[in-house]
Structures are given as C-alpha cells and as structure tokens.
Amino acid sequence: MPPVPSVSGERIVRALERAGFEVARIHGSHYILRHPDGRGTTVPVHQGRDVAKGTLRGVLADIGLTVEDFQRLL
Numbered sequence: 609m610p611p612v613p614s615v616s617g618e619r620i621v622r623a624l625e626r627a628g629f630e631v632a633r634i635h636g637s638h639y640i641l642r643h644p645d646g647r648g649t650t651v652p653v654h655q656g657r658d659v660a661k662g663t664l665r666g667v668l669a670d671i672g673l674t675v676e677d678f679q680r681l682l
Contacts, residue, residue, distance in 0.1 A: 610675045612661040615682065617653030618644045620667065623681035626649070627673070 615623075621631065621639050629641040642648045649670040652659060659667075659679070668678055 610679075612664050612675055613682070614658045614661070615664070616657070617651050617659050619682065620651050620659060620664065621653065623678060624649075624663060624671070626681050627671075629671070643671070 617639070621641065624641050625631075627643075629647075629649075632640045632642040634640070637653055638649065639651045639653055641651060647670070647676045649667045651667055652663065665675075668675065669671075
C-alpha cells in the first residue's frame with residue numbers, strides 16, 4: 609500500500625472536484641461533497657494545516673478511491 613500524501617483540505621477538495629464531486633454545502637470548516645452517482649464524503653478544510661493521513665484514508669474509503677487514483681488527481 610503506497611503512503612498517503614500530506615495535503616491540505618483545499619487541495620483535496622480541488623482533486624475531488626476533478627473526479628466529478630461537487631461541494632454540496634459547507635458546515636463551518638467542513639466541506640460536504642457529493643458525486644452524481646450518490647457517493648459522498650466530508651473534508652475538513654483548516655487554513656494552513658494538512659489533513660491527517662488517517663482522515664484522508666477515511667475520505668478515500670468513503671468514496672471508493674485508491675491512493676494511486678487520488679495522487680493522479682492532485
């Protein structure tokens with residue numbers, strides 16, 4: 609299993625938008641993203657901080673994306 613990259617929440621949101629996800633709403637510092645096929649996830653976006661690697665793994669598991677696929681979207 610490849611290592612999970614350290615990325616900010618903003619970069620994660622942009623990468624997921626390239627994969628067809630749209631920001632459905634924003635609740636505080638959490639972006640809720642939905643895909644037209646029904647998949648969805650929540651990404652924490654905190655200014656100047658990277659998302660924890662375990663949290664990023666959870667986001668990718670929620671939407672069924674591998675680390676390699678995610679790295680291609682970055």
